[in-house]
Amino acid sequence: SLPLRGVRVTSANIFCTDQYLKVERPPFLFEAVLFAPIDDANSTAKIGNGIIFFTLYKKEVAMWDSLTLAIADKEKLQYLRENAVLKAHERAKEETEAKKVTEKEHKKYALEATMRLEEAERRRIEDLKEKEQQKVTKELELWQKQQKDAEKQKRVQKERELHQKVEQLKETKKDKNNKTRIPNEGTSKARIKPTKGHGSCSMFSEEEQLPAPRSAATIKISFTPRVFPTALRESRIAEEEEWLCKQAEARRTSNADLSELEDLKEEEKNPDWLKDKGNKMFATGNYLAAVNAYNLAVRLNNKLPLLYLNRAACHLKLRNLHKAIEDSSKALELLTPPVPANENARVKAYVRRGTAFCQLELYVEGLQDYEAALKIDPKNKTIEKDAEKIRHLIQGTMQDS
C-alpha cells in the first residue's frame, strides 16, 4: 500500500506493466521496478482513505527476495521505463484491434440477421401474392365454366325457339282459311328485357318498343383558337406564344429606305410576294434571279427566317458556300424558340448548312449539323444515310493522316 500525501489520485495517474509500476501525480512520483513479472491484467489498485492499495498477482508462484529491484544504473532504468511504455502501447493496440474484430463480427451477425428477417418477410409477401393469384385463377376458371354453360344453354334454347317457329309457321299455313291464330303465349321465349307487347317474332317486338331514329340535325361548333396544327400541351404554351409574337413582330417590321424603293411596284414592296417569286424562280432553276428576289425581300423585312432559308438553298446551288452557311445560320437564329411549328424549317436549315460545310470539306462541322437535323427528325432516312456517309469520310481521312 502506498500512502497518499493528501493528493487525489485517479486511475489515469497509475501506470503498470508486467514489471514496472508507476504512480505519477505531480509533484509526487512513485516508481517501482518489480522483482519478477506480475500478471498486470488481473492486478488491481484500490484508491481510497488516503492510500492506494495494490494487489499484485505474481506470474510465477515464488517467493520474492524483495518487492522491487534496486537498479542503480540510470540507463537501465530509463531503458526499463521506455520498455514498459512500449509494452503498454502494444497492449493497448492489441486491445483496440481485438475490439475492432469483435465489433466487425457483431455487425456481420446483425446484418445477417436483418437479411434473414427481410428475406422471410419478402417470402411471406410473395406467398400471399401467390395464394391470391391462385385463388383468383380458380375463381376465373369457375366463372369461365359458368359462361360456357350459359352459352350452351342459350344455344339449346335458340334451337328450341327455331323449332317452335317452324312449327308455328306450319300451323298458320294450316289455318290460312280460318281466322289468324294468336300464337301461344305459353311458348314465349325468355328475354333479358321484359317485353310489354307480344308478337310472333322477337326481332319485331323489340323494334316496336324502341323510339324511332331521331330526326337528323346538325350542331355547329367553333373551337378554342389554336394556330398550330399540333395538339395543345400546357408545358409548351409559353414557347409557342413567344414564337407567335416573334412572327407577328417580324411581319410588321419594315426597315427599308423608302426613297430607294419609290420606283418599285406595289407588289414588289411585299416581302411575301417577293418570297413567292423567289421560290418560283428557284423551281425553274433561275437561281440568280431568285437570290435577287430574296435580297430585296430581306431589305424590306430582315426578320423573316424563311427568306434566309430559301436564299441559302440558292447559294448552295450557285456554290456560294460561305454565303449559304451565313444565311442558314441567320435563319436558325430567327427560328427560336424551337417549337413543333418551325421544325421543318429548322431541319432544312441544318441540312443546308451541313451540306455547305461538307462541300468546303469541313466534315466535322457538317456532321454536327446533320446530327442536329436528325435530332429534330429522327425518322428521316435520307439525313441518316448522309450522316453515315460523312462519318465514313471523316474516319477515312483520319486513317490516312
Place this chain on the structure above:
Amino acid sequence: SGSGLERPQLVTYVQQALSYTLFDCKWLPRSARLLCLGSSARGTGLLQLYELQGGRLALLREIEKAKPIKCGTFGATSLQQRYLATGDFGGNLNIWNLEAPEIPVYSVKGHKEIINSIDGVGGLGIGEGAPEIVTGSRDGTVKVWDPRQKDTPVANMEPVQGENKRDCWTVAFGNAYNQDERVVCAGYDNGDIKLFDLKNMSLRWETNIKNGVCSVEFDRKDVYMNKLVATSLEGKFHVFNMRTQHPTKGFASVSEKVQKSTIWQVRHLPQNRDIFMTSGGAGSLHLWKYEYPAQRLKKDSEEAEMGLVGSVSLLQNVTLSTQPISSLDWSPDKKGLCVCGAFDQTVRVLIVTKLNKV
C-alpha cells in the same frame, strides 16, 4: 389505409404477344371472350377473337379487313346479337356480326379521316331509348348514327363554315336515363371538351383543359349524369361533377397529375361507378377511388347553384410495359377482370383483387 396488402392488387393473369399493332380491346359481353382490334404490318385491319382457357388466351377467330381498325364498341347492340361496331382508319363505320363477318350488317363512310373514337348506347340491356353509335374523327366532326338509318347520321356536330378544324380524339355517351335524354361528350386535341345535348340538339357546355383531351367517360351512361372524367396529355386528368351546372362557371372539377406522360384511357368499373382506372404513356395503370364531398352543391353570391367536387385517391398502381397502354376495358360480367392493350404489341388480362373491400 392499412398495410399495403390490404389494398386492391393488380394481378396479371395472362398476357399474349401479338404480331400486329393493337389499337383497341373489348370484352364480348356475357362471355369469357375478348376482341383485339388493330392494324397488321401490311396495313390491313385485323379483328381477333380470343377466349380465356385455363390460364391462356386461345385464338378462336381471325378476321382481316381492308383498312386498319382503330376502335370498337358493343354499346349499341342487343345481348342476343352482340354485333360489334368499329371505326377504321378510312373513316368508315361498320357493324359486324362476328358469326358471319364477311359482310357488315351496317356500313357507312361516315368521315373524311380516321375515326379516332367510338361509343355506343341503348344496347346490352342497359338504359333506355334507341340504340345509337357516336364517332369522333380527325376531320373535326362528331356524328351520331342509328343502325336502323342508312347513310346519314342522326346528329352531326361539325365546325362552322371557314373554321379551322381540330382533331376529335374521344367521344362518350351519357345521361341516357330515359328514352328521350342523351348527351354526347367530345374531347379534342386543342384541349376543348364539348357537351352536346341530343334531345335539344344544342351545345350544352364547353370548356378547355389546356392539354389535348385523350379520353372522356361518364361514370355511367344510363343514369342522370353524375361524374365525367377527362384525361389529357402531360399526365393530367379532371373529374367533373355533372350534377350541377353553374350558368357561367359550368361544372366543378378536381384534377390530378400522374407522372408526366399522356394518360391514354379512363375506364370506370362497371360494378362500382366511383372506381376507375387510368392507363398511361409510360406503360402504367393507376386505380383510383372518388370520394364525394360532404355537400355536392352550394349557392354562390348571386344565389346560383354551384357544384362542389370531392377528391380522388390512388388505390394502386402497376407498371406493365415500357410502351403506352392505349386501350383498356373492364369485363361487365366479372368484377375486377379487365383487359388492356399496349403498343408493345401485347394484350394483357388483369384481375384487380379486393375491390369488395374498397
